[in-house]
Amino acid sequence: MLRADCISDNNSYLSWDENNYKFIKDNRDLFECPSCKQKLIFVDGIEVIKHFRHMSLSDCEWEPESQNHLEMKKFMKELLNLSNDDLEVNLGFAIPDLFLKEQKVAIEVQNSKITKRKFLDRCYNYTQNGIAVMWVFHEKLLDITKEAQNIPSLIRAAAENSFGRVYIYSDNKLTSVRFNPFYRWIDEFYDNSTGENVGGYLKKYKKKKAIEIIQEIPDDIYGVEIIRVNSKWNGNNPSGYLIAKFYDI
Ligand SMILES: [Zn+2]
DSSP: OOEEETTTOEEETTOHHHHGGHHHHHHHHEEETTTTTTTTEOOSSSSSSSSEESOTTTTSHHHOOHHHHHHHHHHHHHHTTOGGGBSSSSSSSOOEEEEEETTTTTEEESSSOOHHHHHHHHHHHHHHHOEEEEEEEEEOOOOOOEEEOOOOOOHHHHHHHTTTTEEEEOOSOEEEEEEEEEEEOOOEEETTTTTTEEEOEEEEEEEEEEEEEEEOOOOOOOTTTTTESSSSETTTEOSSOEEEEEETO
């Protein structure tokens, strides 16, 4: 985790904040988890993002985090210029990676494979609580440099429930992509077994999709609005999930 409470002054601190680095180091035994109140360890890395971790996770709903996950959270916080309080907010029914309180928007950064079922359950859970969720996936889950590929079921589910586009994080960039049908020209050739010429047509692939980059989300996010939408808006009967997206991206 990137944020922890200090029991000596009751303030909340950000693990990588250089202005508080000395304080955190000097008080490293005095930080606790905002959720379960257990003592935390400050991981003071140079190669890794400085963070806090539990000694044991047995009594906390926190899951162990990878560097990728920490990196994505840090990136999104900085991209959206959010405050420390917007990070890792315990809402009782969930701890979104980032939470925009006024807009009621949760941001979930995802770098591990979860099942489609788990993904949909989380969307449902947020929607039931009136919160729209924005998902950001690590490039590990979808390599957007590949022109065409089979789309993993998790990413397909995300696209299906978010107007066909997903946000992919890669190397300190956020890109919105969508998937198009993929065709390949099959050359005509002589088939020995049937004695006929075959091929000579455009084959449409069922599982393979062409990746289309919609846009890289600009660093200067000012003016780019995050909106809440229902993934299935049928007239006046919204029956899908509450989804958050960048307006028009
Ligand atoms: Zn905890």
